[in-house]
Amino acid sequence: MAYPESGAGSEPESSEALQVLHRVFGYDSFRGNQADIIDHVCTGGDALVLMPTGGGKSLCYQIPALVREGVGVVVSPLIALMQDQVDALTALGVRAGFLNSTQDFEQRRRVESAFRSGELDLLYLAPERLKVESTLRLLENGKISLFAIDEAHCVAQWGHDFRPDYLALSTLHERWPEVPRIALTATATEATHSEIAFRLNLGEARHFVASFDRPNIQYRIAPKNEPKKQLLDLLRTEHPGEAGIVYCLSRASVEKTADFLVDNGIQALPYHAGLDARVRAANQSRFLREDGMVMVATIAFGMGIDKPDVRFVAHLDLPKSVEGYYQETGRAGRDGQPSTAWLAYGLQDVVQQRKMIDTSEGDDAHRRRLGTHLDAMLALCETVTCRRVQLLAYFGQDSSACGNCDTCLTPPESWDGTIAAQKLLSTVFRLAEERHQKFGAGQIIDILLGKTTPKVSQHNHDSLKVFGIGTELRDTEWRGVVRQLLAQRLLAVEGDYGTLVLTDTSAEVLRREREVLLRREPERTARATKTAKSRGKAAAVDMPASANADFELLRAWRGASAKEQGVPAYVIFHDATLRQIATERPATLSALGTVSGVGENKLAKYGQQILDTLAG
Ligand code: ADP
Ligand code: ZN
Numbered sequence: 001m002a003y004p005e006s007g008a009g010s011e012p013e014s015s016e017a018l019q020v021l022h023r024v025f026g027y028d029s030f031r032g033n034q035a036d037i038i039d040h041v042c043t044g045g046d047a048l049v050l051m052p053t054g055g056g057k058s059l060c061y062q063i064p065a066l067v068r069e070g071v072g073v074v075v076s077p078l079i080a081l082m083q084d085q086v087d088a089l090t091a092l093g094v095r096a097g098f099l100n101s102t103q104d105f106e107q108r109r110r111v112e113s114a115f116r117s118g119e120l121d122l123l124y125l126a127p128e129r130l131k132v133e134s135t136l137r138l139l140e141n142g143k144i145s146l147f148a149i150d151e152a153h154c155v156a157q158w159g160h161d162f163r164p165d166y167l168a169l170s171t172l173h174e175r176w177p178e179v180p181r182i183a184l185t186a187t188a189t190e191a192t193h194s195e196i197a198f199r200l201n202l203g204e205a206r207h208f209v210a211s212f213d214r215p216n217i218q219y220r221i222a223p224k225n226e227p228k229k230q231l232l233d234l235l236r237t238e239h240p241g242e243a244g245i246v247y248c249l250s251r252a253s254v255e256k257t258a259d260f261l262v263d264n265g266i267q268a269l270p271y272h273a274g275l276d277a278r279v280r281a282a283n284q285s286r287f288l289r290e291d292g293m294v295m296v297a298t299i300a301f302g303m304g305i306d307k308p309d310v311r312f313v314a315h316l317d318l319p320k321s322v323e324g325y326y327q328e329t330g331r332a333g334r335d336g337q338p339s340t341a342w343l344a345y346g347l348q349d350v351v352q353q354r355k356m357i358d359t360s361e362g363d364d365a366h367r368r369r370l371g372t373h374l375d376a377m378l379a380l381c382e383t384v385t386c387r388r389v390q391l392l393a394y395f396g397q398d399s400s401a402c403g404n405c406d407t408c409l410t411p412p413e414s415w416d417g418t419i420a421a422q423k424l425l426s427t428v429f430r431l432a433e434e435r436h437q438k439f440g441a442g443q444i445i446d447i448l449l450g451k452t453t454p455k456v457s458q459h460n461h462d463s464l465k466v467f468g469i470g471t472e473l474r475d476t477e478w479r480g481v482v483r484q485l486l487a488q489r490l491l492a493v494e495g496d497y498g499t500l501v502l503t504d505t506s507a508e509v510l511r512r513e514r515e516v517l518l519r520r521e522p523e524r525t526a527r528a529t530k531t532a533k534s535r536g537k538a539a540a541v542d543m544p545a546s547a548n549a550d551f552e553l554l555r556a557w558r559g560a561s562a563k564e565q566g567v568p569a570y571v572i573f574h575d576a577t578l579r580q581i582a583t584e585r586p587a588t589l590s591a592l593g594t595v596s597g598v599g600e601n602k603l604a605k606y607g608q609q610i611l612d613t614l615a616g
Pocket of ligand 2: 403
């Protein structure tokens with residue numbers, strides 16, 4: 001029996017799983033389809049699990065590993081996080097270890113011998129380990145209860161996190177045909193889903209697809225004006241002192257943004273692949289361990305980060321796909337508390353991304369795939385309907401307007417932009433036909449507005465028939481028109497200078513065969529958020545103001561213990577657990593044991609300290 005005290009084995013599996021949930025994890029009940037998944041794997045079935053970030057995937061293999069005989073082998077690409085994962089399990093009294101390249105010979109030997117003698121419940125492995133014959137031989141010398149393949153989308157070339165080492169995992173069931181396999185991912189388009197099933201040889205596996213909605217996350221996409229200032233505004237007004245992640249496209253902008261935030265009194269750290277590995281590890285560790293830290297990063301950061309209290313994820317550049325965007329934003333609010341996903345997006349993003357696709361390596365099919373991803377992302381940015389409805393539809397899920405995204409809170413208007421589009425497209429057309437010239441958006445807009453800039457005079461553009469025909473819109477509005485025409489592929493960009501050119505479909509607009517519907521930005525997108533915030537908060541653990549002092553005492557105690565043990569604070573207890581303790585003020589150990597998140601091991605280890613802290 002993997003877990004030493006787990007009953008006599010006469011119970012049906014499901015109730016044994018429930019006991020483990022209560023005793024080890026201290027939780028009352030399973031969430032969503034956790035119970036079905038766990039039941040299926042406990043009885044030896046293969047499973048493919050699609051669940052959003054924060055949905056509770058870990059329990060789906062951890063509990064079967066505790067219930068079934070043998071060691072659960074977890075394949076994960078996240079070497080840097082294995083120590084934290086093992087620490088978190090150890091804190092629960094689960095016997096866990098890992099094998100990866102960061103260990104010395106002696107450390108590895110100890111884990112290997114624990115594995116062989118059946119003294120582990122869970123063993124974490126990097127995928128490249130499974131290519132090494134000695135690892136495979138080791139695994140054959142122990143008893144394996146299951147294989148869990150975490151971040152399973154890494155096997156999919158269609159997706160955005162492809163790792164060649166994952167392809168080798170398809171052979172696991174040839175070597176261990178009787179060991180159940182459970183593959184898990186938070187990435188869930190139909191294409192990725194079927195590619196995972198195909199590549200991992202999970203044809204017979206049962207598929208479990210959870211709802212992808214993350215109701216506590218408020219989605220907002222704002223027009224990009226002064227991005228750094230907009231970001232600072234967001235952090236100061238809505239998330240002061242709170243932890244969050246800011247994503248930037250380039251290493252340079254990561255550095256600049258982090259410096260800017262620090263200069264403005266915000267605790268921020270940079271993270272990108274160009275930093276020294278030690279600096280990266282130190283920054284990640286500070287982000288996980290210290291309260292209220294902001295991580296400014298490229299998308300190299302975040303996979304597998306299971307910090308529960310990330311309150312916001314901000315994107316200063318347009319993500320390359322909806323899948324990537326959803327996964328990155330999903331890192332906010334794993335604890336179910338209200339959180340913000342904010343993206344600033346502008347004309348330059350479209351120009352830049354189209355250029356990156358045009359010049360990307362790989363064949364045409366690859367470029368087309370990138371183009372499809374970008375189009376879906378742009379459609380999300382330009383939608384006049386609920387963002388969440390669009391997002392969930394992208395993952396094949398129907399829903400209705402959410403009331404907790406910017407388009408629901410401050411609905412944008414749509415307007416008939418056909419005439420504006422015609423004016424703009426015919427300016428591009430005339431420059432090409434009459435002058436054999438191509439220009440970027442700036443010059444085209446100056447011509448439309450009839451501005452006699454030096455560049456306009458130099459090229460004699462004030463003599464064009466279209467000069468000054470667009471004064472009904474402001475400069476920023478014209479930029480919005482260009483952006484949306486690019487998004488709708490009625491206009492394209494070319495070359496290093498982002499010059500505008502017509503597409504196959506532009507002519508339909510010029511010939512009045514096609515109407516163009518555009519989105520008008522509401523004046524202030526970010527303001528109407530109060531109602532939604534309080535709405536979300538109601539769902540969180542309600543803590544009366546009188547409990548605040550106790551909550552702070554408990555937090556201080558937790559901080560000191562975490563420091564002493566060198567683990568993140570949330571490994572000891574989550575905020576939600578401390579809030580419930582502060583509210584209920586349990587006077588006995590058994591009363592404390594009923595609080596969600598207080599399992600047997602933590603009760604034994606910390607129970608008395610908590611009662612003492614409350615007694616003051
Ligand atoms: P995922 O891996 O799907 O992103 P996790 O497994 O990290 O999600 O779970 C997210 C959070 O929810 C964790 O803090 C976890 O402890 C908590 N959780 C998971 N299942 C339950 C449950 N049945 N009851 C209460 N909390 C749960
Ligand atoms: Zn909505």
